[in-house]
Structures are given as C-alpha cells and as structure tokens.
Amino acid sequence: MCGIVGYTGKSAAAPVVVEGLRRLEYRGYDSAGVAVHTGRGMEVVRALGKLGKLSEALAERPLAGNVGIGHTRWATHGRPSEENAHPHVVGKVAVVHNGIIENHRELAHELIAAGARFSSDTDTEVIAHLVQQALEDGARTLHEAVRRALGRVVGAYAIAVLGTDEPDVIVAARHGSPLVIGFGEGEMLCGSDISALLSHTRDMVFLEDGDVAELRPGGATITTVSGEPVSRATKRIEWSATMAERGGYKHFMLKEIHEQPDAIASTLRGRVDLEASDVHASEIGVTPEVARAIRRVYIVACGTSYHAGLVAKYWLESLAKLPTVIELASEVANRDAMFFEDDLVVAVSQSGETFDTLGAVKAAKRAGAKVLAVANVLESAIPRLADGTLYTRCGPEIGVASTKCFTAQLASLLLLAVYLGRRRGTLGEAIAGEVLKALVAVPGHMHELLGDADYVRSIATTLANAKDVLFLGRGHNYPIALEGALKLKEISYAHAEGYAAGEMKHGPIALIDAELPVVVIAPKDATYDKMVGNVAEVRARDGRVLALATKGDEAMHDLATHIIWLPEAPSWVLPLLTVVPLQLLAYYVAARKGHDVDQPRNLAKTVTVE
Numbered sequence: 001m002c003g004i005v006g007y008t009g010k011s012a013a014a015p016v017v018v019e020g021l022r023r024l025e026y027r028g029y030d031s032a033g034v035a036v037h038t039g040r041g042m043e044v045v046r047a048l049g050k051l052g053k054l055s056e057a058l059a060e061r062p063l064a065g066n067v068g069i070g071h072t073r074w075a076t077h078g079r080p081s082e083e084n085a086h087p088h089v090v091g092k093v094a095v096v097h098n099g100i101i102e103n104h105r106e107l108a109h110e111l112i113a114a115g116a117r118f119s120s121d122t123d124t125e126v127i128a129h130l131v132q133q134a135l136e137d138g139a140r141t142l143h144e145a146v147r148r149a150l151g152r153v154v155g156a157y158a159i160a161v162l163g164t165d166e167p168d169v170i171v172a173a174r175h176g177s178p179l180v181i182g183f184g185e186g187e188m189l190c191g192s193d194i195s196a197l198l199s200h201t202r203d204m205v206f207l208e209d210g211d212v213a214e215l216r217p218g219g220a221t222i223t224t225v226s227g228e229p230v231s232r233a234t235k236r237i238e239w240s241a242t243m244a245e246r247g248g249y250k251h252f253m254l255k256e257i258h259e260q261p262d263a264i265a266s267t268l269r270g271r272v273d274l275e276a277s278d279v280h281a282s283e284i285g286v287t288p289e290v291a292r293a294i295r296r297v298y299i300v301a302c303g304t305s306y307h308a309g310l311v312a313k314y315w316l317e318s319l320a321k322l323p324t325v326i327e328l329a330s331e332v333a334n335r336d337a338m339f340f341e342d343d344l345v346v347a348v349s350q351s352g353e354t355f356d357t358l359g360a361v362k363a364a365k366r367a368g369a370k371v372l373a374v375a376n377v378l379e380s381a382i383p384r385l386a387d388g389t390l391y392t393r394c395g396p397e398i399g400v401a402s403t404k405c406f407t408a409q410l411a412s413l414l415l416l417a418v419y420l421g422r423r424r425g426t427l428g429e430a431i432a433g434e435v436l437k438a439l440v441a442v443p444g445h446m447h448e449l450l451g452d453a454d455y456v457r458s459i460a461t462t463l464a465n466a467k468d469v470l471f472l473g474r475g476h477n478y479p480i481a482l483e484g485a486l487k488l489k490e491i492s493y494a495h496a497e498g499y500a501a502g503e504m505k506h507g508p509i510a511l512i513d514a515e516l517p518v519v520v521i522a523p524k525d526a527t528y529d530k531m532v533g534n535v536a537e538v539r540a541r542d543g544r545v546l547a548l549a550t551k552g553d554e555a556m557h558d559l560a561t562h563i564i565w566l567p568e569a570p571s572w573v574l575p576l577l578t579v580v581p582l583q584l585l586a587y588y589v590a591a592r593k594g595h596d597v598d599q600p601r602n603l604a605k606t607v608t609v610e
C-alpha cells in the first residue's frame with residue numbers, strides 16, 4: 001500500500017508534498033516522511049504516526065527547497081517506527097517506495113558483504129543502496145543509476161528518488177504499483193494516484209510497468225529500464241481537487257454516504273435508455289455476439305466489492321440467465337481455479353489496485369477468458385489489464401470504509417445484467433424497462449433514507465456498547481447483511497457477523513439472548529414472510545431486534561424492538577437502499593465511540609499486498 005509524492009518546481013516542496021500525502025493518507029498512515037533538496041544537499045524529516053505528526057516535526061524543523069519526495073506508510077517489512085519510515089537515505093540518494101521487493105534478502109546479503117550498512121528493517125532500503133552503488137560505479141546520471149538498480153530488483157514498486165548531485169531532478173519509476181506524473185506550469189509532480197496531484201494539474205501521464213521517468217521543472221523524459229525512450233499520452237483528468245475535500249462533514253465517510261444519490265446519478269448518466277428499455281455501455285467491449293457466446297460469469301473481488309458481486313449473482317442469473325460463480329479473489333490463488341475462454345470474468349474493485357483481485361484477473365487472462373473490470377479509479381491496474389471497464393464514476397472515495405462506491409458498484413452491476421440480458425435475448429423490454437425505471441428512482445429514495453440520518457444516530461446509541469452484533473438477511477438481502485456487519489466491524493471494532501437467515505437454525509441461534517442485538521433486513525419482498533419467522537424466533541428467545549422494514553409494515557413494527565423504515569421500491573433495487581441505514585448505523589456507532597472513522601486501525605484503503 002503506502003502513498004508516494006514527488007515535486008520539482010518553483011514552490012517550496014515540503015508543503016506541496018505534505019499536502020499530496022494528506023490526500024494519499026488513505027493508503028497507509030502508520031508513519032510518514034519527506035526529503036527535500038535544499039540546494040546544498042538533502043535533508044529528511046520522518047515521524048511515527050499519522051501525517052499530523054510529520055507536520056509537527058516539520059514545524060520544528062522546516063525543510064527549505066523546491067524539490068522533494070514524501071511517503072505515507074502502511075508497514076509490510078519492519079514495524080511502524082521512525083527508522084522504518086521513508087524516505088530512506090543512503091549516501092547521495094533518497095528513496096520512497098510503494099510495493100514489495102521480493103529478492104530484498106539476497107540483495108541485502110550481497111550489499112552487506114560488500115560493506116553496506118543498513119539502518120532499517122525495510123525491503124526498500126536495498127533500492128537506495130543499489131542506486132548509491134550504481135553512482136559509485138560510474139553511472140553518469142541519477143536516472144541511469146536508478147535504471148541499473150531496478151535491473152537487479154524483483155517484485156513490485158513505485159518509487160521516487162532524489163540525488164544530491166542533480167538538485168532539480170526526481171526519478172520516478174513503476175512496476176506493478178501505480179504511479180502517475182503530473183505536468184504543471186513550470187513544475188512537475190508524481191504520486192501514487194491522481195488525487196495527490198489535482199490541486200496542481202489535471203494533465204497527467206499514467207506510467208506503465210517498466211517506465212523510468214526523469215522529472216525536471218520543465219517536463220519529463222521517460223525510458224524503459226534498459227534506457228530506450230518511450231512516449232506516453234497525456235490525459236486530462238475530469239475530477240477536481242475539491243471532490244477530495246470533506247466539504248463541511250466531520251468525516252469523509254459521512255460525506256460519502258450522503259453523496260450516494262449523486263454518485264448513483266453519475267453512474268447511470270448516459271447509460272440508461274428508458275425509451276428503448278436498454279443500457280448503453282459500448283465501452284465494455286461486449287458485442288451482442290460476445291454476450292451470446294458467454295457461458296458463465298465468474299466474479300472476483302474482495303471485501304465490500306465481493307459483497308457487491310454477491311448481489312450481482314442474483315441479477316445476472318435472473319435477468320441475463322447466466323450461471324454466475326463468485327469467489328473471493330484471495331482464494332483464487334489457493335487452488336487451481338478454472339477459467340474458460342467463454343467465461344466473462346468480472347473483477348469488481350473500487351481502487352482497481354487490489355493485489356488479490358489483480359492476481360485473479362491475471363489468472364483469468366492466462367486462461368483466455370474475457371475480463372471486464374468494474375472499477376472507480378481511472379487507469380488503475382485492473383482496468384488497464386481488463387478487456388473493458390465499466391467505471392462506477394462516483395468520484396474519489398477517501399474513507400477507508402467503502403460506501404458510495406459499493407452502491408455505485410451495485411448500480412453498475414445491475415446495468416450490466418440488463419445489458420447482457422437484452423443482448424442475449426433473455427430479458428424482454430417490459431421487465432428491462434421496470435428495472436431501469438427503478439434504478440433511475442434510486443437517488444430519490446436515497447435522499448429519503450438520508451433524511452432519517454438523525455433517527456439512525458439515535459438508534460446507534462443502543463448498539464454503542466454491544467460487543468457482538470448479528471446481521472440477518474435472505475436472498476439479495478443476505479450480502480447486505482454481510483456488508484452491514486463488515487461496515488460495523490471495520491470502523492467500530494465490535495465483532496459483527498452477517499448470516500443468511502435460513503442458516504439461523506444451523507448454529508447461530510445458539511447465540512441469541514437478551515444481550516445480542518440482531519439487525520434484520522426485512523423489506524417487503526419475496527423473502528419477507530420467512531424473515532418474519534426469523535424475527536419471531538429471535539424474539540421468542542428474548543433477543544433484541546433492530547428491523548429494516550418497508551414503511552407501513554405494522555406486523556414488523558409490533559415484532560421488532562427498534563425499526564428503521566425503508567421506502568417502498570421494486571425488489572430489484574432494494575440492495576442499493578437497505579445498505580444506506582446500515583452504513584449510517586456503523587458510522588454513528590464508531591463516531592460515538594470516538595474512533596478515527598476514516599482511518600480505522602490496521603486498515604488501508606488500497607490493499608496492494610497479498
């Protein structure tokens with residue numbers, strides 16, 4: 001994970017770099033550091049803890065200079081500490097790195113045998129030693145030294161390197177970890193993602209694996225690791241810097257929950273054709289012939305994105321009549337997963353960078369399957385590898401707990417099911433029209449749900465002291481039970497479990513007592529009658545039930561201990577609605593406990609390690 005930023009230009013580098021790191025802090029936040037070229041040499045400030053600690057350290061020891069690199073860390077090799085924080089400095093070289101150097105032990109042994117002394121436990125430090133060694137061995141430029149060093153390393157990296165002898169240069173390179181360079185007015189930047197650069201420029205180049213770029217204030221030259229020049233197209237990015245601000249909300253997560261009506265509208269824009277009861281999505285590259293030739297959909301994803309995939313299975317099977325397999329991407333690598341040429345492999349990932357999902361995509365590609373990405377971050381690794389991408393288009397999501405991207409993934413996957421169903425001839429105009437009309441009405445229903453946020457906050461007090469919480473749902477509400485539980489556990493640190501309500505009698509009912517809150521998702525849909533039965537069983541054992549039920553459901557009102565009302569909506573779109581109060585519930589429980597909601601302990605937004 002980790003975030004890196006580099007700046008060379010006319011402004012003071014340290015504040016620009018720290019500001020960029022602030023926007024990347026979602027990638028890791030256990031320590032941070034900055035190195036600046038002062039004109040006479042390099043100076044480094046590093047601090048254990050969140051970025052605020054680095055800012056405090058910089059206030060005490062300001063770094064003056066117009067060229068700098070910085071890093072915010074999520075520890076992989078070496079515990080979080082000041083010594084292990086980046087940048088790592090060796091001789092005339094400072095390096096920041098995101099990724100994992102797989103052969104770092106062999107390289108470190110070799111370097112130590114040659115007299116090198118290591119001052120950290122990180123894999124990154126070998127890069128700094130190798131670059132320094134290349135300079136000592138006669139490399140004429142920092143760019144050449146970095147290329148020589150990279151010729152030795154195996155693994156994944158995005159790096160930015162400063163050298164004492166070239167005061168206005170940053171060398172940036174990538175292989176397997178994301179890195180984008182930005183072209184400002186008389187200034188150049190690099191960063192792990194576009195949000196770090198947006199307040200300076202919207203003109204960006206996404207480096208490819210194997211690219212090594214030399215940045216000077218006036219521009220960039222890019223070569224391969226072996227030195228052949230390469231040319232990369234500059235892209236103009238439509239996101240704005242303010243999209244990545246909190247906009248008056250206490251936390252990004254709360255802002256992102258409230259952004260959902262707009263996020264869904266943006267996902268649907270230009271794709272829904274109500275007149276033709278059809279979906280426009282030529283960007284996914286699935287022609288009617290391809291759609292008809294698909295024998296199976298195979299969804300791979302992790303975490304919240306996996307839950308979106310679980311819901312999509314219901315839609316793909318009923319609307320497109322496609323057998324759908326869904327698997328945790330992290331499990332694909334643990335067995336001989338079988339992909340076929342007539343599979344459509346759908347990789348769902350907010351970041352587009354998740355290591356396990358990327359690995360599953362590579363396995364699917366090797367087997368000749370067609371891969372479709374459903375992703376939010378433009379030009380990220382999974383879309384770049386996929387044959388087509390359905391972008392969720394919901395703007396940057398900063399809170400570690402995914403919210404608006406989840407509902408935008410659901411909207412995208414429902415569009416996909418309609419798109420495939422129409423092309424395969426399994427979905428008639430009438431039902432397609434109903435589904436699409438229901439989708440278009442979702443933002444309005446979400447506004448209604450969000451209008452009840454204060455009520456959800458008051459209910460959250462009843463869960464604030466719970467150590468365990470059980471979430472129950474059936475059918476398409478079952479993945480929402482899983483998602484409700486994941487949201488609660490990742491930010492409130494309470495143990496929460498999602499269960500298919502039909503499984504209650506096979507074990508979890510033993511847990512029910514007056515202490516265990518049970519959250520039940522029971523809208524008026526095909527699962528409703530059975531859910532009433534489940535609620536009765538819980539109440540008969542003195543269990544406390546918080547029910548999500550459709551407005552006007554008197555029976556559920558009488559049965560449940562607390563109730564959150566849902567708007568009436570067609571069954572197709574209920575998962576996009578039932579999840580909203582659960583997101584709010586998790587948020588208010590965690591906020592009440594005083595937790596750092598946007599950066600929960602031990603987590604990072606983008607999981608680029610196995």
Ligand code: M6R
Binds near residue numbers: 304305349357603
């Ligand atoms: O970027 P991705 O969608 O691939 O990320 C997958 C999971 O890491 C992510 O959904 C994680 O579970 C979130 N923290 C959930 O809120």
